[in-house]
Amino acid sequence: MIDHAFLWPDTAEVLANGHLAIGGCDTAALAREFGTPLYVLDAATFDAAARGYLAALARHYPGRSAAHYAGKALLNTAVAQLAARAGLGLDVVSGGELFVALRAGVPAEHIHLHGNAKLRAELQQALEAGVGAIVADSLDELATLARLSAGRAAPQPIMLRVTPDIAADTHAHIQTGHAASKFGFALDALDAAAACVAAAPGLRLRGLHAHIGSQIFSYAAIERAVGVLLDCAARLRDQHGIVVDTISPGGGLGVPYTADQPQPDYAAYVAAISRALAEGCAARGLPLPALVLEPGRSIVARAAVALYEVVATKPLSSADEQPRTKDEPLAEASADPSSLVVRPSAVTRYLHIDGGMADNIRPALYGARYTALLANRAAAAPAEVVHVAGRFCESSDVLLRDVPLPAAQLGDLLAVAVAGAYTLSMASNYNLVPRPALVLVQNGQARLVQRRETYADLAARDVPLG
Known part of the structure; x- marks a missing residue:
């Protein structure tokens, strides 16, 4: 034992x-x-964690939902195939990760491209592949996307990554949602981003995204981030006539590395986010959007x-x-x-x-x-x-x-x-x-x-x- x-x-x-x-x-x-050194990956543990997320979403969230494996945690062709076979989509953050995902046979529509400094060539690669969403991170990136997508027969779905100004209770190096973070749109840039998308016929604003950090054990900060995203969705509806179809509060659920750290509870984590989203939509008069989670560490670490x-x-x-x-x-x-x-x-x-x-x-x-x-x-x-x-x-x-x-x-x-x-x-x-x-x-x-x-x-x- x-x-x-x-x-x-x-x-x-x-x-x-x-x-x-x-x-x-x-x-x-x-x-x-x-x-040696040798890394040994247990397929059964990976699969059980993936299916645990999907089961929790099916149980706790009343609307459409998906879980996208965050490839930055560990990605190669076989891991991408494991994720897809378990029913997960894929979150990629570079042209290299996108190349591997497509090589593995992951359907492009199940892939989201993230990143705070995407290269023009990477945006073009994602557009040509027809990824499910490009998660835009800045006004400069939106302007580039508008030019690259001009003349498309079908608009490219995008999401806006919002910086919710929430400092997660984790190491400073893996906090990503505070006001000084290099990631995402500041809250006061939302209107400019909406106007940019409205003027770009090759783009369609599909949803809002936030990610406040990694190795998080308390759900309170993630629930607050959901509230910020819903405030943004209400603002887009009221001031720009945009109905947000998808909300993603990212990933970040922590895992124990030593015996003194708590074990992750997928069901409780998903239930907390689902409750915050459903109650928040009801309070703001918003239709229930699709919920997309992006677990990485909590699937592959153990x-x-x-x-x-x-x-x-x-x-x-x-x-x-x-x-x-x-x-x-x-x-x-x-x-x-x-x-x-x-x-x-x-x-x-x-x-x-x-x-x-x-x-x-x-x-x-x-x-x-x-x-x-x-x-x-x-x-x-x-x-x-x-x-x-x-x-x-x-x-x-x-x-x-x-x-x-x-x-x-x-x-x-x-x-x-x-x-x-x-x-x-x-x-x-x-x-x-x-x-x-x-x-x-x-x-x-x-x-x-x-x-x-x-x-x-x-x-x-x-x-x-x-």
Whole structure:
């Protein structure tokens, strides 16, 4: 049995040999076959989360509804196909993501193009594909769209991204709805945006969109954002004669990365938004619009596990760490201290792994915390508290701090939970290290869906001097 199972994929289990298994596949065997670092994506967990959103919408919202997977969390051809097969639309934020979505066979009408600085070529790409909506982010973008769409036989549906001036209770780097945000139309620009659309026969204003941030656990701010969107819809009706057909409060539902964080409740989240939308429409005399949600992290984060090999260790001296008092907790990032068999007074050493900040920038970027175990000794009790350091030439490349583990040895396999979102999607080739592979597991079968990069891949864009 795995401690804090809600942090691991639905199919996670400890085999009789003590190894961690995901999707019926022994992770130690996966590491031998595909190498490390390796990301393992559990199809069953992804699918269950997607269908959980759709079921909640069907149950709680009385009007038309849809859920669009936010591809920026993790996107490749296979993931786009998983999302489409589960009944999700797709939210893309670049021409590259749009290309992958179309390559995967996602119907263009089920795709929304987002982004605060879309290139002219990307807007043209979306128009030619016939995407379901382009979510406009500025007056300059609207003017470009008006020119590009002139003469179209059928107007291109668009949505306006509104900045609701709401600061979500989350890290400043992932707040996106406050007044100083780089995203969306300020509230006092709404009339100008409506006038621009009215003067563009190639465009049709379909709806309003807002997204206040990511990793949100309280629904109150999202409910307030719904209210702002409905105030905007009433203003468009009263001053411009525009009936808003669709409202999207974005996504952003948080997920736990450590045992002290709350578990997501899709039904409660959807119910809160649905109630705010239905009651808000009734209070303003608005017809009930279609509701579009855009979950990303809450679908894919828990579905994936990252595997690394321990390649070196380094003991910490007393100068490296201040000793803890007897009753002091291990750290905010640690698991429940009562689960430890050995209770050291301080972190004992670094474990050095063969990955790190180039495949998971989140700890270095905004102090993200994670939970881990030794995949080849998943049933062993913790015996020490360590820091897990990556291989990259930055002092900030520490993937986990204060993590309780069995006494690790060279060659042990470290498994990091909740690794599906904003890891590979933000991966880099820092230090010219190839990016990891991704395998999809289901019913005891593993399928490579994104191969490991090679040194030849790294040099493919280089143009020698001669």
